[in-house]
Amino acid sequence: xxxxxxxxxxxxxxxxxxxxxxxxxxxxxxxxxxxxxxxxxxxxxxxxxxxxxxxxxxxxxxxxxxxxxxxxxxxxxxxxxxxxxxxxxxxxxxxxxxxxxxxxxxxxxxxxxxxxxxxxxxxxxxxxxxxxxxxxxxxxxxxxxxxxxxxxxxxxxxxxxxxxxxxxxxxxxxxxxxxxxxxxxxxxxxxxxxxxxxxxxxxxxxxxxxxxxxxxxxxxxxxxxxxxxxxxxxxxxxxxxxxxxxxxxxxxxxxxxxxxxxxxxxxxxxxxxxxxxxxxxxxxxxxxxxxxxxxxxxxxxxxxxxxxxxxxxxxxxxxxxxxxxxxxxxxxxxxxxxxxxxxxxxxxxxxxxxxxxxxxxxxxxxxxxxxxxxxxxxxxxxxxxxxxxxxxxxxxxxxxxxxxxxxxxxxxxxxxxxxxxxxxxxxxxxxxxxxxxxxxxxxxxxxxxxxxxxxxxxxxx
Numbered sequence: 011x012x013x014x015x016x017x018x019x020x021x022x023x024x025x026x027x028x029x030x031x032x033x034x035x036x037x038x039x040x041x042x043x044x045x046x047x048x049x050x051x052x053x054x055x056x057x058x059x060x061x062x063x064x065x066x067x068x069x070x071x072x073x074x075x076x077x078x079x080x081x082x083x084x085x086x087x088x089x090x091x092x093x094x095x096x097x098x099x100x101x102x103x104x105x106x107x108x109x110x111x112x113x114x115x116x117x118x119x120x121x122x123x124x125x126x127x128x129x130x131x132x133x134x135x136x137x138x139x140x141x142x143x144x145x146x147x148x149x150x151x152x153x154x155x156x157x158x159x160x161x162x163x164x165x166x167x168x169x170x171x172x173x174x175x176x177x178x179x180x181x182x183x184x185x186x187x188x189x190x191x192x193x194x195x196x197x198x199x200x201x202x203x204x205x206x207x208x209x210x211x212x213x214x215x216x217x218x219x220x221x222x223x224x225x226x227x228x229x230x231x232x233x234x235x236x237x238x239x240x241x242x243x244x245x246x247x248x249x250x251x252x253x254x255x256x257x258x259x260x261x262x263x264x265x266x267x268x269x270x271x272x273x274x275x276x277x278x279x280x281x282x283x284x285x286x287x288x289x290x291x292x293x294x295x296x297x298x299x300x301x302x303x304x305x306x307x308x309x310x311x312x313x314x315x316x317x318x319x320x321x322x323x324x325x326x327x328x329x330x331x332x333x334x335x336x337x338x339x340x341x342x343x344x345x346x347x348x349x350x351x352x353x354x355x356x357x358x359x360x361x362x363x364x365x366x367x368x369x370x371x372x373x374x375x376x377x378x379x380x381x382x383x384x385x386x387x388x389x390x391x392x393x394x395x396x397x398x399x400x401x402x403x404x405x406x407x408x409x410x411x412x413x414x415x416x417x418x419x420x421x422x423x424x425x426x427x428x429x430x431x432x433x434x435x436x437x438x439x440x441x442x443x444x445x446x447x448x449x450x451x452x453x454x455x456x457x458x459x460x461x462x463x464x465x466x467x468x469x470x471x
Contacts, residue, residue, distance in 0.1 A: 121176070121179075236270070343412055
């Protein structure tokens with residue numbers, strides 16, 4: 011019995027394999043085979059396919075109309091539209107513009123040349139956008155453009171459209187989108203324009219806004235020499251857009267300028283109910299409109315102040331009753347305050363000379379001009395910042411400069427020591443509305459100064 015057992019084990023051992031790995035693999039295969047045989051033994055037999063019922067199904071298949079599909083594709087291709095946009099280039103003619111727009115349509119070109127409204131396209135300024143839609147053959151479907159005035163402000167939108175076999179041209183008043191922008195800048199080089207030209211926050215400040223900054227704070231800050239590194243300013247102003255394109259900058263709504271530790275603030279307010287015109291105010295509601303500019307010439311140093319001196323022409327020791335601002339010939343001269351021209355002409359050693367009467371008994375005088383501003387004459391009204399003439403060297407002058415005088419009751423005074431503000435205050439109701447508006451501007455300034463700032467805070471004067 012033991013011999014039989016040994017023989018069986020030995021025979022089984024030889025069948026499974028000589029190594030342990032081989033025996034495991036062989037045993038696994040034998041186990042699976044036994045399971046499969048058992049399953050086959052208990053599974054029912056499938057029915058014979060010949061005994062299954064047969065059912066015939068018939069369905070008519072309509073073949074596609076290939077000709078109709080081809081015609082539809084050709085129709086779709088023939089009505090495909092293309093929209094192009096181009097900017098007017100120097101020396102452009104209507105023909106060259108239409109070619110760049112993909113327009114190959116003599117009838118459209120002739121219509122634009124002859125139609126009273128459509129030919130406004132031919133008067134567009136360099137840099138202005140024109141859009142056109144054509145079909146694949148270059149036939150014009152429509153053309154759009156905006157006509158601007160002498161100050162580059164959009165006036166009308168012109169549209170030329172295909173109508174049947176011809177064209178029609180329509181125009182409508184340009185509609186602009188108004189946006190409010192906020193920016194902060196730091197003076198790093200002592201130059202205001204260097205700061206405004208930088209792209210610290212991805213935007214260069216428009217030149218018209220820079221000019222307004224100078225006008226707004228010129229009564230408190232001498233931009234010729236007062237700026238220091240580390241000075242900074244915040245400005246909130248309006249811009250106008252059309253179809254996503256920047257058109258122009260508008261008015262500064264609020265500004266603050268920190269110069270040598272003192273912060274000057276100004277906010278524009280136009281009362282919606284009184285409708286008496288707007289003006290700049292301090293944040294406590296005091297009008298800043300009637301302040302005199304500190305310098306009638308932008309970015310010019312003082313070569314001779316209000317003091318005794320040796321006259322450069324006569325050589326005599328005498329009082330210099332004004333301030334001299336040297337500047338290149340042709341530099342614009344601005345009225346330092348609102349007023350009426352009292353004199354515009356030639357006067358002795360003053361050369362080309364202008365005097366302006368302001369409110370009360372204040373007068374300002376401007377001498378040695380190379381020429382006067384167009385239309386300037388006695389009795390003309392001028393506003394603060396208006397150009398009244400240009401720097402020159404007429405009269406008793408040894409070089410191009412502006413001689414500027416500030417007179418009170420006809421007597422010359424040192425303008426650098428004058429602090430004149432005179433304007434009717436806001437009424438109680440107006441002040442209430444103003445405070446609500448000014449509060450919004452203060453909040454905007456706070457957003458521009460996340461770290462806060464120290465120093466004294468006063469109104470621009």
